[in-house]
Amino acid sequence: MDAFKKRKLVNNIVLVLSTLAALLGLLWLFWILGTLFYKGLGSLSLEVIIGDPPSPGDNHGGLKHAIVGQTLIVLTATVIGIPLGILAGTYLSEYGKNGRIANIIRDLSDIMMSIPSIVVGTFVYALMVKPLGHFSGLAGSVSLAIMMIPIIVRTTDDMLRMVPPELREAAYALGATKYRVIKDVVYKAAITGVITGVILSVARIGGETAPLLFTSFNNNFFTLNMFQPMASLTVTMYDYAMSPYKYWQDLAWAAAILLTFGVLGANILGRVVAHKFKK
Amino acid sequence: MRKDFLVDWTFGKVALLSALIVVFILVSLFIVLYKESSLAVSTFGVWKFITSTVWNPPMEKFGGAPAIFGTIVSTVISITIAVPVAIGIAIFLTEIAPHFLRTPVGVAIELLAAIPSIIYGMWGLFFFAPFMRDKVQPVIHATLGKLPVIGQWFSGYTPGIGLLTASIVLSIMILPFTAAISRDSFNMVPDILKESAYALGATKWDVMKDVVIPYAKLGVIGGIILSLGRALGETMAVTFVMGNQPVIPKSLLEPATSITVTLANEFTEADTDLYLSSLFYLALILFVMSFIVIVIGKFLFLKKVER
Numbered sequence: 238m239d240a241f242k243k244r245k246l247v248n249n250i251v252l253v254l255s256t257l258a259a260l261l262g263l264l265w266l267f268w269i270l271g272t273l274f275y276k277g278l279g280s281l282s283l284e285v286i287i288g289d290p291p292s293p294g295d296n297h298g299g300l301k302h303a304i305v306g307q308t309l310i311v312l313t314a315t316v317i318g319i320p321l322g323i324l325a326g327t328y329l330s331e332y333g334k335n336g337r338i339a340n341i342i343r344d345l346s347d348i349m350m351s352i353p354s355i356v357v358g359t360f361v362y363a364l365m366v367k368p369l370g371h372f373s374g375l376a377g378s379v380s381l382a383i384m385m386i387p388i389i390v391r392t393t394d395d396m397l398r399m400v401p402p403e404l405r406e407a408a409y410a411l412g413a414t415k416y417r418v419i420k421d422v423v424y425k426a427a428i429t430g431v432i433t434g435v436i437l438s439v440a441r442i443g444g445e446t447a448p449l450l451f452t453s454f455n456n457n458f459f460t461l462n463m464f465q466p467m468a469s470l471t472v473t474m475y476d477y478a479m480s481p482y483k484y485w486q487d488l489a490w491a492a493a494i495l496l497t498f499g500v501l502g503a504n505i506l507g508r509v510v511a512h513k514f515k516k
Numbered sequence: 517m518r519k520d521f522l523v524d525w526t527f528g529k530v531a532l533l534s535a536l537i538v539v540f541i542l543v544s545l546f547i548v549l550y551k552e553s554s555l556a557v558s559t560f561g562v563w564k565f566i567t568s569t570v571w572n573p574p575m576e577k578f579g580g581a582p583a584i585f586g587t588i589v590s591t592v593i594s595i596t597i598a599v600p601v602a603i604g605i606a607i608f609l610t611e612i613a614p615h616f617l618r619t620p621v622g623v624a625i626e627l628l629a630a631i632p633s634i635i636y637g638m639w640g641l642f643f644f645a646p647f648m649r650d651k652v653q654p655v656i657h658a659t660l661g662k663l664p665v666i667g668q669w670f671s672g673y674t675p676g677i678g679l680l681t682a683s684i685v686l687s688i689m690i691l692p693f694t695a696a697i698s699r700d701s702f703n704m705v706p707d708i709l710k711e712s713a714y715a716l717g718a719t720k721w722d723v724m725k726d727v728v729i730p731y732a733k734l735g736v737i738g739g740i741i742l743s744l745g746r747a748l749g750e751t752m753a754v755t756f757v758m759g760n761q762p763v764i765p766k767s768l769l770e771p772a773t774s775i776t777v778t779l780a781n782e783f784t785e786a787d788t789d790l791y792l793s794s795l796f797y798l799a800l801i802l803f804v805m806s807f808i809v810i811v812i813g814k815f816l817f818l819k820k821v822e823r
Contacts, residue, residue: 244721251720252721255612259605262691263605268643320534325538344814352749355779356806390538415524416520417520451783475634475752478642478756496635500630501631504627504630
């Protein structure tokens with residue numbers, strides 16, 4: 238066989254293998270998605286969404302406690318995480334710039350982004366659960382906020398740095414203080430990008446289970462008290478999926494599909510906002 | 517006027533404080549984990565804890581070897597499976613797929629990366645573990661199990677839950693992330709370089725092998741290392757299907773444990789100080805392991821790409 242034919246043959250083999258790899262990967266992923274939608278949508282009903290938690294072995298009840306708990310925990314996490322993240326990102330972009338301190342903070346924040354989420358859970362357990370002697374929804378929010386902050390720091394920093402310096406200089410020339418420049422010029426120019434970062438960070442932490450396992454723990458009753466153990470969709474899924482009751486397992490799948498809708502919805506929303514920003 | 521300057525000054529300080537809080541969280545994370553595990557560190561030492569295979573809570577004997585073994589083995593297996601497939605997907609998306617497919621398939625893969633990992637775990641428990649037990653295990657017994665020496669790694673009958681099942685679920689979970697990051701690295705290769713090679717009569721594979729891969733190498737390796745970091749710290753995808761047996765299994769088909777699985781299952785049940793402290797010790801070891809992996813991936817490889 239001449240060299241040309243051999244090269245063509247090798248080329249075709251590799252192309253076929255890559256296509257097969259892609260198909261194989263997509264096949265597995267669609268198997269999972271298919272199962273999720275089949276089991277999840279099949280288990281979904283009005284009762285599942287607004288019903289009170291089921292008692293063991295009972296075939297009635299729903300996830301109201303977990304849906305409300307999840308919402309409260311994530312909302313509180315964003316209330317803690319957004320201001321801290323945006324302010325820290327602002328510091329890096331507007332004050333620290335490319336100085337040594339800012340670069341060190343950037344690197345540490347990047348590292349924080351990849352810390353195993355369960356390790357964050359153990360940290361918050363030692364900080365907030367052990368001293369108080371009981372689990373609390375607030376501790377869950379703090380662990381999620383810790384995971385959220387570095388993401389917001391990174392996107393805010395990136396987005397603010399994209400604002401052209403001429404805009405800032407024009408405002409300074411009018412005698413504005415740094416605070417006015419940041420508030421009225423930089424934030425205004427970068428607001429969409431910053432919002433995208435916030436939405437994507439919510440999508441990222443919304444599906445986290447591990448940091449909640451021993452912070453907010455679980456609660457089989459409806460509660461609005463952030464200082465008590467609180468149910469979340471994810472931890473409820475974990476407990477119900479492991480339970481021996483068929484109905485509870487179905488509820489776990491219903492929780493899974495609700496969570497997926499929430500997380501994917503936030504993701505798509507973030508992309509749409511980002512797309513508008515580019516234009 | 518004065519008020520303006522006061523506001524200005526305060527805002528600057530508040531922003532600085534927020535940035536310092538980020539650093540403070542990371543530093544205190546390390547200090548708190550170290551402090552909480554100090555009881556176990558002083559009782560078992562470092563080397564003894566890492567090498568001891570006995571994990572027996574009622575007897576107050578804690579060795580980290582089974583969990584560390586499970587974490588390392590499941591991570592290595594999942595990366596070995598996921599990386600070739602992910603690079604295949606990346607090649608497919610950048611070089612083979614028709615243009616109208618690239619964006620939708622690319623976005624689909626990115627969205628898959630966003631699906632909560634607990635869903636992978638649940639699917640593993642309800643669908644993949646029975647599939648492993650009924651369909652895959654007999655095949656493995658008949659083929660790999662017959663091999664000399666390594667055959668015993670593929671022996672034994674189990675309900676489908678074990679180290680291999682967990683590793684495969686883990687590999688599926690990190691696949692979208694690894695594929696997306698490899699694709700991004702491939703996409704960073706300037707078109708003009710590829711076109712020059714095509715103009716010389718190179719085939720697609722020649723271009724991949726001699727232009728794209730050498731150019732994108734650092735980015736892809738960095739991406740693989742970050743995926744490794746993810747696999748190392750992943751909890752929910754493996755907790756359901758690992759089996760939580762604190763032993764080093766003789767066969768990959770048998771139930772085992774990992775650091776994250778042990779933490780998820782036992783943390784709330786730890787009833788003595790030494791037990792809890794040993795769990796914190798495991799968390800600290802995981803933290804240090806992933807810290808090292810992230811630093812290598814980000815600063816040795818990905819930082820060079822950005823410059």
